[in-house]
Amino acid sequence: MGTNHHYAQNHQQNANCFTKKLIAWALYSLIPLALIHFYLFPISPAQTPPITETTIEHSKQTNPQCDYFNGTWVKSTINPLYNGKSCGTIKKGQNCMVHGRPDSGYLHWRWKPENCQIPPFDPTLFLELINNRHVAFIGDSMARNQLESLLCLLSTKSEPELVYRDSEENKFRRWVFKEYNVTVSVVWSPFLVKGLEKSAASGLNHNKLYLDSADEKWASDLNKFDVMVFSIGHWFLHPAIYYERERVLGCHHCPEFNHTEIGFFGIFRKAINTTLKKVKDELNMSDKLVVVTTFSPAHFEGEWDSAGACPKKVPYKQGEKEMEYMDTEMRKVEIEEVMTAAKEVEAIKGRLRIEALDVTRLALMRPDGHPGPYMNPNPFSEGKKERVQNDCVHWCLPGPIDSWNEILLEIVKRWRY
Template sequence: MGINHHYNQNNQPCPNCPTKRLVTWVLCALIPLALLHFYIFPISPTENPPLITETTLENSKPINPLDKEAKPKSQPAQPLCDYFNGNWVKSTIEPLYNGTSCGTIKKGQNCMVHGRPDTGYLYWRWKPENCEIPTFDPALFLQLIKNRHIAFIGDSMARNQLESLLCLLATKSKPELVYRDSEENKFRRWVFKEYNTTVSVFWSPFLVKGFEKSAASGLSHNKLYVDVADEKWASDLHKFDIMIFSIGHWFLHPAIYYEGENVLGCHHCPEFNHTEIGFFGVFQKAISTTLKRVKEELNGSDKLVVVTTFSPAHFEGEWDKAGACPKKEPYKQGEKDMEYMDTEMRKVQIEEVTTVAKEVEAAKGRLRVEALDVTKLAMMRPDGHPGPYMNPNPFAEGKKERVPNDCVHWCMPGPIDSWNEILLEIVKRWSN
């Protein structure tokens, strides 16, 4: 029987023989090729099929290579650190800068250069109850804000925090002042050229439209329009990537409040025929108006909004009397309770931030809104203010009964640097 002839069971000629010959030829050709493939690429008996995981945009975040503590996606997310509750603990870590190495310290906060003799206030670190705050890493912060614009908006406490951050960052890269107004440095802008980063400060002590009391203008009280954001910063919103809002102390001054064209009431205004309404409700409206404006304009963008909570003052007597804030060490946990006013101011800010953050989440917005909760840690640092050293060498000619004291702002370096350590942690989470 030749290979070119096929027979059926009855040895009769096969009508489908050409087709069968073709199939047989193909199989004979493919089988050796398959055997050759598995000889060259053997199957490992221990090889597992690839693991397929289902992720969503809500629960998956890229790991930041700069964050040494970044965790693989498969591990559960770590709970957020509660910075509010904690204690100040002694530290041997030297400040990153001093009164002569940083050129952006406002004179009134340069306690070392102004002759403050004690240095113990420099060697304390804030330790939250259930977590640690890493020491400030200027290189990491600059990398995280590379190609971005960060703006501090508010009163002199916003400026105080801004200048602290500039001093910390200057230990890695020197900022260049590229703009300043002629009005007591209320509006300034710096760039870190190496990182293409811009840092700005905007003077806006109410965040809403307002006119400050001034002898020159004849105003003995502030005028606030609580439903209108201050355009001095609001008109530039689209330029910012990170915004830090910080206000509070200017609301303690006498003021008349407006909503639209109507007078809402006033605070400490016996000479006017207006209803006394205090300032807590107005403070709430100002924060609400601010965050509403930001949310309306930026909810579709990956921006970060931070509200620094109220920082208490520590006057223990008249502001111009010696010993107005004489403490040399922090309060211990439980040694002093927060004052009612400080508690209420913080409460307003936390509630407004929480409300807006939930609204953004419900609308699936990309804006990040957080509180930088410093009220308690600031309250526990009565030793960190310039006091009489807001002016150079106040006791060079001996002790005085009357001397101006600053028990509101913070020495630099000093406790306020801890605020920016926490800010770095917030920026790290946002960047991830």
């Protein structure tokens, strides 16, 4: 009995020893295999942003069910991250502080959706989430307005370097945040489809739109962009002739021509549809983000050059101002086209993400946020005037449009997480 017990004990020890050696050999054999794998399939930094405490903390704050469209503006004691002097990329016409706007109450309101919270903009988090990526704002002057807001917000963390501009028009510009290898561009394309703009230089007093062709000014660089923010609308209100399949489809406000008057709502839909189709055809299986910023209403009261064209000094209260028909229809087109495009990508299990940045109502409720006469420096330095240029379309920087980029950050968080 003793001998058998001693033999069994030695046998068990030998077996344990062999098992430990086998595990060790297996672990050692994995090392060269792992090295070969990472050599052949390296982790791309563009797919793996740095994981920091900021990123981890904010990952807990995403709210995919948030309805940003419905809400109200609430008083805030938080000062803007930047001002008219600290940010050097503000277009002069939107620099209300430097141009002498005397009131500052418009700077202290925050948009509060009904069913969720929007955290204050975090420039560090935004830059971390899009490190090694290219963000492009594509569209008209509202796209540029939102771009300049984002540049100012991000510049409080990292200084942007202008690396490209087109002569003096500044319709095509590109900046780099070297610390994060982030590129931000603006691309002028007021219709998103191929078009000729009316101007004194061209001799045209109406626009020409070719609705079945995406504008090559952005479409030719589509694969270079990782985040695309499209923003158009106001140029569709101007007189125009519309073409499709190389024939005249109709026109808007063109009595001097023998063309059918067809308005612009359906045309606007065709332009958005052509844009999203182009993006889907090129990028369906790409891990990229497409955002459509919805229509931003103007707030003219009377003539554009009359004193007090946009005189309000506080936001509208909830229920005080309803959206007008045109604003409702423009937004409706964008929301419906985005939803349709997103469902089509989902149906084929594509990786492209398409979302609407729904700002129409929050913009409508801020008649106090425009430059008005302060689109020009010190417009009343020589006393009051009966006639003065007013901008009741674009937004002061800093101002309400900064909230659009707070929502954009929430959309980027959902995309990245």
